[in-house]
Amino acid sequence: MGTKASGEVCGECGGRTYLIERRGDRAHARVCTCSARCGLCEGRGYAYETREETFSAKVGPKRYEVLVPCVCQHRARRIDHFNTVGLPSVAAHASFENYRAFNEAQDRARNGAMHFAHHYAKGGVNKGFILSGPVGTGKTHLLAATLKHLVLEVGLEARYVEISLLYATIRRGFQEGKSGGEIIGPLSDVEVLAIDEMGKGRGSQFEMETLDELIARRYNAGRTTLFATNYSLEPERKSVRTAAPSGYRTTEDAKTAARDVELLRERVGERIYSRLCEMCSFVELPKETPDQRRMRQELDVRPGPPPGGMRGPGR
Incomplete structure (x- = not known):
């Protein structure tokens, strides 16, 4: 599968047998046209598998055939699972390679993210990771690439949530008569959960209690959780930059200094931070890491050569 009739690898899916597309605000997977009709089972969904067992020492090993789900059925289930992950559309094409x-x-x-994805032990204990860094440095990209591999290649069930959108979903649920537990429950039980924008929000009692309940449930169950945050993972607040020689500091200087020392520990509290230390490996990107979105925008607006091959002034 993933090949054309000529035996060449499909140029559309690259041999993966599935494609990932942007559909609305979510990434969506579908079977590639090259594999729409399975060449192994001819669309029946089942195939014969040869097995060998010894039922009697006198007779010896005996080979027999059993009817089992075809590999195309496993692929279909993985694609169905991927479409419930909730990856944002903007990360549909995110991979470790790009x-x-x-x-x-x-x-x-x-x-680190690639090693985690490729060496995930199904049924074993897997320590997650938390990525910290400035905006636009590819943290969501790596979360998406990790979940895509785990769901489509390994066969796990996973979910992605952006924390402020989760809070909004729970608030809407209250208006519909749902409890927060009904929404948090599936996120607590899924094998791998990725929480993006950790620490974002107003820090209200509702938000802190929601986050604490979700982390506590996953921690107590030994579930694997991945995180991304814009806040520093440093255990202690570093010294704030000194003021100008005159002692004068503008309002913007003060805001910038405050952002530079904001810690995840302060945003989520000691209880959650302590559990994160046990649940995850910490990876921090320096604040000087460039914003890739901003870089692309600046390249787009950079003036190009004069149209029509015209020479500049004075030539």
Whole structure:
């Protein structure tokens, strides 16, 4: 499967047998046209598998055939699972291969996420990871690439949530007569959960209680959880930059200094932070890491050569 009739690898899916597309605000997977009709079972969904067992020492090993679900059925289930993950549409094409690393820390982050995905032990104990860094540095990209591999290649069930949208979903649920537990329950039980924008929000009692309940349930059940945050993972607040020699500091200077020292520990509280230390490996990208979205925008607006091959002034 994933090949054309000529035996060549499909140029559309690259041999994966599935495609991932942007559909609304979510990433969506579907079977590639090259594999729409399975060549193994001819669309029946089942195939014969030869097995060998010894039922009698006198007779010896005996080979027999059993009817089992075809591999195309396993693929279909994985695609169905992927379409419930909730990955944002903007990350539909995110992969480890197309992640751009601009410094050693980003390279380590990609390698760490890729090692986690490719060495995940099904049924075993798997320590998650938390990525910290400035906006636009590819944290969501790596979460998406990790979940895509785990769901489509390994066969796990996983979910992705952006924390502020989760809070909004629960609030809407209250208006519909649902409890927060009804919404948190599936997120507590899924094998791998990725929580993006950790620490974001107003820090209200409702938000803190929701986050604490979700983390506590997954921690107590030994579930694997991945995180991304814009807040520093440093255990202690570093010294704030000194003021200008005159002692004068503008309002913007004060805001910038405050952002530079904001810690995840302070945003989520000691109880949750302590559990994160046990649940995850910490990976922090330096604040100097460039914003890839901003870089692309600046390249788009950079003036190009004069149209029509015209020479500049004075030539």
